[in-house]
Amino acid sequence: MKTTKDKCALCATRLSWIGLWDSFIIAIFKGIIGILTHSRALQASALYSFHDVVSSIAVIIGLKVSSQPIDEEHPYGHGNVEYIVSVFTSFIILAATVYLFVDSLGIVLKAKHIPAHWAALVAGLISCFANEVIYRYNICAVKHLNSPAILTHAKHHRADAISSLAVVIAILGSKMGFYFLDPLVAVFEAGHLTFLSIEILYYSSAGLLDKSAGKEEVSLIRKITSQISGIKKIRNIRTRQIGRNIWVDLYVSLSGKKTVDEAHKISGRIRQDLMKEIKYLGNINVVFE
Amino acid sequence: MIEERCLICSKKVEWIVLGINLGLFLIKGIFTFISNSRSLFADTLESLANVVITIIVLFSLKIAEKERNDKFPYGHGKVEFLASGIVNLLLLLGAVYFIFVALGEMGSIGPEKTPKLIAIFAAVVSILGNWVAFAYGRCVGKKVGSVAISANAWASCADIATSVAVIVAVVGTNLGVVKLDHIVSVIIALIIIKMTGEGIGKAIKGLMDSSSKSEEIRIRNLIKNIRGIKQIRSVRARQVGRKVWVDLEVAIPGSCPLQEGVKIIQRIKSVLHEKIENIAEVSVQLVPAKG
Numbered sequence: 189m190k191t192t193k194d195k196c197a198l199c200a201t202r203l204s205w206i207g208l209w210d211s212f213i214i215a216i217f218k219g220i221i222g223i224l225t226h227s228r229a230l231q232a233s234a235l236y237s238f239h240d241v242v243s244s245i246a247v248i249i250g251l252k253v254s255s256q257p258i259d260e261e262h263p264y265g266h267g268n269v270e271y272i273v274s275v276f277t278s279f280i281i282l283a284a285t286v287y288l289f290v291d292s293l294g295i296v297l298k299a300k301h302i303p304a305h306w307a308a309l310v311a312g313l314i315s316c317f318a319n320e321v322i323y324r325y326n327i328c329a330v331k332h333l334n335s336p337a338i339l340t341h342a343k344h345h346r347a348d349a350i351s352s353l354a355v356v357i358a359i360l361g362s363k364m365g366f367y368f369l370d371p372l373v374a375v376f377e378a379g380h381l382t383f384l385s386i387e388i389l390y391y392s393s394a395g396l397l398d399k400s401a402g403k404e405e406v407s408l409i410r411k412i413t414s415q416i417s418g419i420k421k422i423r424n425i426r427t428r429q430i431g432r433n434i435w436v437d438l439y440v441s442l443s444g445k446k447t448v449d450e451a452h453k454i455s456g457r458i459r460q461d462l463m464k465e466i467k468y469l470g471n472i473n474v475v476f477e
Numbered sequence: 478m479i480e481e482r483c484l485i486c487s488k489k490v491e492w493i494v495l496g497i498n499l500g501l502f503l504i505k506g507i508f509t510f511i512s513n514s515r516s517l518f519a520d521t522l523e524s525l526a527n528v529v530i531t532i533i534v535l536f537s538l539k540i541a542e543k544e545r546n547d548k549f550p551y552g553h554g555k556v557e558f559l560a561s562g563i564v565n566l567l568l569l570l571g572a573v574y575f576i577f578v579a580l581g582e583m584g585s586i587g588p589e590k591t592p593k594l595i596a597i598f599a600a601v602v603s604i605l606g607n608w609v610a611f612a613y614g615r616c617v618g619k620k621v622g623s624v625a626i627s628a629n630a631w632a633s634c635a636d637i638a639t640s641v642a643v644i645v646a647v648v649g650t651n652l653g654v655v656k657l658d659h660i661v662s663v664i665i666a667l668i669i670i671k672m673t674g675e676g677i678g679k680a681i682k683g684l685m686d687s688s689s690k691s692e693e694i695r696i697r698n699l700i701k702n703i704r705g706i707k708q709i710r711s712v713r714a715r716q717v718g719r720k721v722w723v724d725l726e727v728a729i730p731g732s733c734p735l736q737e738g739v740k741i742i743q744r745i746k747s748v749l750h751e752k753i754e755n756i757a758e759v760s761v762q763l764v765p766a767k768g
Contacts, residue, residue, distance in 0.1 A: 262688070272684055448731050
């Protein structure tokens with residue numbers, strides 16, 4: 189039993205890299221064929237894959253850079269790199285999708301169409317097939333490991349496969365005389381992708397603006413801290429997310445007669461208890477007032 | 478302290494810049510139509526881009542004004558870094574695109590129609606208008622310490638550069654020197670790339686909570702003579718938009734009662750708030766000194 193699980197874990201780590209390269213190569217492949225054959229749907233589908241690549245790269249960079257130790261230049265660590273990568277790249281993708289959206293909409297409305305070349309059809313089929321295979325592999329790993337991260341990854345590939353399938357249908361349709369199908373599919377895909385990019389943009393921007401940790405975490409911190417003896421009152425709790433970690437500023441009142449030595453012991457207790465309960469804590473400032 | 482009139486300026490500067498950019502966009506568009514100048518057309522697009530940029534900056538200033546709340550306990554000041562990063566990124570992409578276009582056109586044979594000299598008029602108007610926007614934005618940006626307003630001032634400056642390139646291009650083609658305008662526009666684009674690269678670097682530093690060394694040394698010097706402090710363990714200052722948040726770790730004798738410690742904290746706070754005008758909040762951690 190254990191051996192299968194180990195095998196699956198190994199498979200999962202390898203899959204995230206395979207998935208990344210697969211998306212990357214397919215994005216470029218679809219992009220080039222899409223531009224050469226003037227298939228707007230294939231271009232939109234390429235942006236889709238590219239979007240996947242970027243989100244994977246952001247995660248990898250996030251993992252690599254965030255783990256760098258705190259230094260003099262960056263006294264609060266490097267966690268925000270992940271957000272910065274996603275914000276800037278989403279912005280570029282957003283610009284590209286909006287352009288494609290307007291362009292395709294223009295073609296649909298003008299009703300003057302040229303059917304795409306058969307090459308676009310082949311590209312769509314290859315992309316659809318490759319993504320479906322990777323999706324199946326990922327789902328296998330999910331079943332054995334129960335990891336939400338891999339599940340979202342798998343879903344990305346499924347969505348990619350579906351978008352490629354839509355391209356295939358669009359091109360088949362345009363070959364049969366329904367010329368508007370190709371740009372119409374592009375309009376829908378670009379529209380959906382715009383929403384996805386805005387979502388990521390919003391999420392990462394909020395992180396960069398020092399968004400507080402979730403309500404549950406904050407109340408958990410309050411609960412744990414209030415259970416420690418010697419604390420008179422919790423004045424204020426400020427949290428902010430730096431990449432994956434939560435940094436906490438705690439403002440606590442103690443009795444004025446206690447010495448600094450005793451206070452220091454209490455703050456040590458607070459740190460210990462919080463670290464035990466909450467996994468992603470970056471740093472805890474305990475301020476006595 | 479920031480002067481009252483500068484704060485008033487900071488509220489209206491971006492609206493004025495928006496007006497200037499919209500006006501220039503219309504004027505240049507009309508003159509492009511009259512004069513057949515390719516380069517003036519590119520310049521018109523730049524004004525349109527500046528309109529978009531100004532709207533982004535206006536939006537970010539609105540967000541930055543918002544008070545602290547539960548979701549954003551440190552305020553919304555950092556949105557200015559974000560806006561300045563995005564503005565610089567857009568300018569950078571524009572400049573790279575510009576170089577590709579210019580190099581592509583250099584390969585082909587000169588323009589089919591010689592642009593009319595009237596295009597120069599629009600370019601001169603653009604230089605004047607953008608100069609006003611640049612000087613005003615730069616002054617306000619510096620005085621109130623807003624990186625978003627400063628970034629937009631540089632966008633106006635980039636537009637001045639392209640308008641100069643338009644004049645060179647129009648005069649050059651009329652005199653028969655064909656490639657001159659392309660060379661000029663490539664050089665200008667390179668300068669813009671360098672400037673915006675630096676701007677992006679600064680924005681990223683702000684977003685990463687990079688330390689400002691000079692500020693930290695200043696804080697250290699201000700508090701080191703305060704009575705009761707044995708040692709300053711660490712000083713961290715981070716820029717949240719226009720304000721500075723300070724985290725201090727200070728050692729005092731372990732046997733000292735907390736009442737005394739709180740008094741020391743209050744002394745530190747009052748000194749820092751008095752001497753450094755853009756401080757948002759100071760939090761001081763007390764630790765027992767060794768020995």
